[in-house]
Each structure stands twice: as structure tokens, then as C-alpha cells.
Amino acid sequence: MAKINFGGTEENVVTREEFPLAKAQEVLKDETIAVIGYGVQGPGQALNLKDNGFNVIVGQRKDSKTWDKAVADGWEPGKTLFPIEEALDKGTIIQYLLSDAGQIAVWPTVEKYLKPGKALYFSHGFGVTYKERTGIIPPKDVDVILVAPKGSGTSLRRMFLEGRGLNSSYAIFQDATGKAFDRVVALGIGVGSGYLFETTFQKEVYSDLTGERGTLMGAIQGIFAAQYEVLRSNGHSPSEAFNETVEELTQSLMPLVAENGMDWMYANCSTTAQRGALDWWKKFRDASMPVFKELYSEVAKGNEAQRSIDANSQSDYRVKLEEELKELRESEMWNAGAAVRQLRPENQKK
């Protein structure tokens, strides 16, 4: 366990150096890892575990699109791919990777197979933290652990195949066997994490729900739309408005931030831009602070969790989500974006 100083605070971090893959394989050599759910995280984690040499099987609803996806990915029905209950029975570690709403519906079935000594693994603190709303209360004689990749399951798989890794948080809610730490870290390394930082189930879900509604997905679309609309209402063309709002950020500036921080990105822009950005960023911070405070309060009260449960437990939730995604895709800003993306040299038809 390394102690890393993050901006003045020392935190526990597990890296591949001190917990190499060989150690993870040794820790889990007698385990059967059953990945329940094959949506976004399921494929990324299961395929990385398989490529890392672990004994992993997939449990999914038969005659479902995701069953077919698993077959297409090489999982063999009756050998490494099973209906959910069969996988639950065979698994000594249950990776519960159904959707958060789906986990509620299937929990009564999962609970039946949680024999003493097994491990119940999540990639989100949602189900256990909001137990009054989800009904997910694990038995006392199983390990309850979490590895939460800080990114899409699609990126987890892509970065693994590129020889890189996506960072994950890890937490132990219950250590019934005395092996919970070794199991959770071994699984974190096995699913392809670059390094693991410690958290709790509650801290993970509060921060994650805030992040995805905030800078990572919700707020960023909000400020893109606001700037785009102001530019357009002042006579700027769609391509100019989109390039100045999104394309330059994703293609040029965000990679510089990822490489070496915000000051590095600023330093690689004009002094005119630096002056402006340094003058305005606090104004945007102050304007959005009340919204972020309201967001966190709604998350901590459980209202955001309930909203997600109510909406995503509807039988037509996917249809409704797709309609809203279509509305976003067909908005002028993202329509202009599709044209701009096509103009990238790498996308030009050869």
C-alpha cells in the first residue's frame, strides 16, 4: 500500500508494482468469478479478467441482446456463459454488474446464492448505500467489496488492450472472511485498473453521482449549449460556434490538460487567451457553485438515486433514454459537430 500525497493530503493507493498481476492470480487461483450483467462494465471487466488469466464466467439473461453480445465476444454457452442463476451458483465471487435499477429487481435471486465465504462485488456504491431504497442488504457472512472504474467500461477495455489502465477506486463494506482486501485489490488489478485509490461505498456513490451530473456529463453539456447559443444568437455560423465550443477543446486543449494540467494548457495558448481565462474562470466558478451545492445536496439526500430508480425501473426506460439521446444528437450544435468530425483529416474518405 503506497501513501501518495494528493495536493497536501496523504492517501492510500495500491499500484501494480506492489500488487503485480502474478500476485492477483495467486490470490484468486481457487475462485470462480461470475460477472452478472453484460452491458458496459460487464464486457470490459470480464474480457480483461479472461485475458489476465482468471477463471471468469458470465451470467446474463438468455435470449437477450446482451446474451448474443457475449456469444459474439467469445463466451461459450454452457462453458463460460450461463443464465444468471447458474452463474450465481457456480461463482465464488459475484460481480454484480447489472444496471443499478436492474440490481434491485434481481436482488432476491442473487441473495439466494450468497453462501458463506463468497464475495459480492459492485462497481458502484449505489445499491448498498441507498439500501432503504434498493433493498440490497447483503448477508453478514459474505465479503462485500467494490472496484469502481473511473470511466466507461468501453474505455476500460480499450485502454487495457493498449497496455494502459483506467484508474479505479476500491472499498470494503464487509470483510467476513478476512480476505476482503486481497480479493478486492486482486480483482481491481485483474479488471485492468491502472492504480486503485481507497474510498468507501458512500463516498464513491456520492462523488460519482455528482461527477456524472456535473463536470463529466451534465454540466459540460450545459455550458457547451450556453456558449453555442450565445455565439449563434450573435450571428456566428454553426461551424464557427461548434469549433469554438467543442472541437478545439476535445482535439487540442483537453489533451494538453490531460498531459500536464490546466496551467500547462494555458501556457500553450496565447497570452491574450491566458489573460482572459485567468480573469473569467472564477466568475464561472462562482456562478456554478450554487448549482453544484444543490446537486450534492440532492445526491446526499438520496433524491437523485430515487429519480434514477424510478425512471430506470420503467419497462420502457431504454426507449425513453434513446429518445432523449436522439434529441441531443439531432440538436443543431451536435448536428454541426457531426459535420465537423467528418472533416477531420483522419475521417476523410480515402
Ligand SMILES: NC(=O)C1=CN([C@@H]2O[C@H](COP(=O)(O)OP(=O)(O)OC[C@H]3O[C@@H](n4cnc5c(N)ncnc54)[C@H](O)[C@@H]3O)[C@@H](O)[C@H]2O)C=CC1
Ligand atoms: N457504464 C459504465 O461504464 C460504468 C458503470 N458503473 C456501474 O457498473 C454497474 C453496471 O453498469 P452498466 O454496465 O452501465 O449497466 P447497464 O445499464 O449497461 O446494464 C447492464 C446489464 O443489466 C441488464 N439489466 C438491466 N435491468 C435488468 C433486469 N431487471 N434484469 C436483468 N438484467 C437487467 C441490462 O440488460 C444490461 O445487460 C452499475 O452499478 C454502474 O453504476 C461504474 C462505472 C462506470
Ligand SMILES: CC(=O)[C@](C)(O)C(=O)O
Ligand atoms: C462512466 C462512469 O464513470 C459513470 C459516468 O459514472 C457511469 O457510467 O455511471
Ligand SMILES: [Mg+2]
Ligand atoms: Mg463514474
Ligand SMILES: [Mg+2]
Ligand atoms: Mg456512475
